[in-house]
Amino acid sequence: MKPLLALLIALLALPVQAETVKARHVTVELLAEQAAVVAGEPFWVQLAFRPQAGWHTYWKNPGDSGLAPRLEWQLPAGWQAEEPLYPTPEAIPYGSQMNYGYSRPSALLIRLLPPATLTDEAVTLGLDARWLVCADACVPGQGQFHLQVPVAAQGQPAPERKQAFTALRASLPVALSSPGHYVVHADHLLVQLPLAGLPGGPLQPFVAPGQLVDPSAEPLLSRRGERLTIRWPRHTYFTEAPAQIEVVLRQAGKGWSIPATLQMP
Amino acid sequence: MKAFLHLSLGLALLMLASLSQAAVKPGVPAPDFTAMDTQGNPVQLSQLRGQYVVLEWTNDQCPFVRKHYDSGNMQALQKTYTGKGYRWYSIISSAPGKQGHVSTEQANALTASRNAAPTGVIRDEDGSIGRAYDARTTPHIFIIDPAGKLVYMGGIDSIQSADQADIAKATNYVKATFDAVEAGQPVVTPVSQPYGCSVKY
Secondary structure, eight states: OOHHHHHHHHHTTBBOOEEEEETTTTEEEESSSBSBTTSSSSSEEEEEEEOTOOEEEEEEEEEOOOOOOOOEEETTTTEEOOOOOOOEEEEEETEEEEEEESSSEEEEEEEOOOOSOOSSSEEEEEEEEEEESSSSSSSEEEEEEEEEEOOOOOOBOGGGHHHHHHHHHSSSSSSSSSEEEEEOOSEEEEEEOOOOOOSSSSSEEEEESSSSSSSSSEEEEEEETTTTEEEBBBOTOOOOOOSSSEEEEEEEEEEEEEEEEEEOO | OOHHHHHHHHHHOOOOHHHHHHOOTTSOOOOOOOEEEETTEEEGGGTTTSOOOEEEOOTTTHHHHHHHTHHHSHHHHHHHHTTTEEEEEEEOOTTTSSSTTOOHHHHHHHHTTTOOOOOOEOOOOTOOOHHTTTTOOESSEEEEETBBEEEEEEEEEOOSSOOGTTTTSSHHHHHHHHHHHHTTOOOOOOOOOOEEEEEEO
């Protein structure tokens, strides 16, 4: 948004609850779920990406190449932004390489947390977002977003954006709370997950963060009793094992997310 | 019978483990290759023992490569280290028709127009050198010691982005590796995630 226009809007305290940036090969939009902020109550927003047909954006672990979106919030004092929640990714092959991301519209869901008291009548929430959109070639993009939201004593829904948030929540993997565990071996990771909550049939796994499993290598999945085991060749650039990883399992466009904690062999 | 099965399994796993030893990683000999650079000079890696060698995978159309060339960062590194007598080869593994693929003339024109200073530029059209190293992104850096062993492989620096503004804030792994080896110190980061566009095999 042009700085002068942003200033004018701020001065007039006009509410701005959605802002769109038309970038090369992708349109990016920041939307607020509610029409007002309530002190001490979560304020949900989404950063939506609509890539041009044939182009794609990336998951938190982009795979062999690519880049996940980077969000830098400019929030008033006392506000916090949580890490974004990502929709269930797709596997996007390129030659012998594999990337993880979205070749259709997708959005990140972010929970912002206002402080317990708010004295102003309105707040300005800024976001500097950077992303990468690729087809064969890659084009980095950047957008500056501002939301101007009035403060109210009670929540105010925004019916015109309800569908966008319902659709986004449906695209997120279902979070299964029972953790599994994982062990690092010389050339592979062995992940064991509880089967509870998972459907029968073939499952396609994704692991975050990156640099753990090799995206170009085929993981081996097997079920026995109550457990799902995934044996996945280690990433060539593996350096350290985090205390906890995320495993997303995909089937027919739906996803399930299970944390796995590190165990010594 | 069970003991025999366990023994066979053990042997099989041992074989698998030793196969993976042949993979590219720090401390192992770098895969040898023979190529012609774009000036017509033959380059055989095993003949370059006795001096450090930097291999830099590149694609001039890739925004991550442009980050480091438009800023002059890559050229400065090339000048510094070839100035010390090290060898630096920029390798283009783009297949014909794919992004980054250039003719010999175009490659030389790019070197001149970008003021680049590698020892040589190698066109690896069939991707055989890239695949031997499992080069995945552009840029992707490999540093080989005078004995022919890999001492560094991965990204050019520590901040994965396409922004020039991040160069000054990042740890440059080419510099960090050479600072360490020149001082006789261990390389703190011998492996880092390479970032950039995928190599267009």
